[in-house]
Amino acid sequence: MTDINFTELFLTGMLTYGPSALGVALLLGALGLPVPGTLFVLAAGAFVRQGVIDGPTAALLAVVGATAGDSASYAVGRFAGGWVQSRFGQSSAWQSARQTFDRRGGLAVYLTRFLLTPLAIPTNLIAGGSSYAFLKFLTYDLAGEITWVALFGTLGYVFGTQWELVSEFISNFSGLLVGIAALAVGIYLLVRQVHHSRAAVASTPPVQ
Numbered sequence: 001m002t003d004i005n006f007t008e009l010f011l012t013g014m015l016t017y018g019p020s021a022l023g024v025a026l027l028l029g030a031l032g033l034p035v036p037g038t039l040f041v042l043a044a045g046a047f048v049r050q051g052v053i054d055g056p057t058a059a060l061l062a063v064v065g066a067t068a069g070d071s072a073s074y075a076v077g078r079f080a081g082g083w084v085q086s087r088f089g090q091s092s093a094w095q096s097a098r099q100t101f102d103r104r105g106g107l108a109v110y111l112t113r114f115l116l117t118p119l120a121i122p123t124n125l126i127a128g129g130s131s132y133a134f135l136k137f138l139t140y141d142l143a144g145e146i147t148w149v150a151l152f153g154t155l156g157y158v159f160g161t162q163w164e165l166v167s168e169f170i171s172n173f174s175g176l177l178v179g180i181a182a183l184a185v186g187i188y189l190l191v192r193q194v195h196h197s198r199a200a201v202a203s204t205p206p207v208q
Helices: 003-017 019-030 037-049 055-079 081-088 092-104 106-114 117-129 134-203
Strands: none
Touching (some): 003 019, 003 037, 019 037, 019 055, 019 117, 037 055, 037 134, 055 081, 055 134, 081 117, 092 106, 092 117, 106 117, 106 134, 117 134
């Protein structure tokens, strides 16, 4: 099934079954299925403005669905870390997520919920595989998902019928952000390596 089919399926589902379809869509997206989660949150905001679905219920089920999916992918990383590493460890998204998580830990979990979203699933898997405390992961994850739903749900509400254009812009922008983040991490690691090399040279006693 293609991304377009998933999009049509769950948008129709929201109109037919209400916010529960949104929760299911975000759960599946957090598990790695090709579900455009941000698009659905934007659409939900627009549907709330139109009176099609209830706002508080949609927000609650969106956060619950996304958080449940994130927790499940964390569990996969915890209990199948070796297989996950061998399967995805060489991908650029995985490497970027690995470096970001090593540097920031919980903050990386938080930021990848709504800002660096392409790195969200690799971050979940890495957190699980690193034996990062689940309650800490859940705290940052929940905070990030609430931020995501509030931010993009509000954008969808404000822009109303123009939510699809907003989604397209955000999709393009998120790719740029990931590229910038990867570049920043690379520069940071290079600078740190140079600094450590200079420190090692400076601490070496002179040859008598």
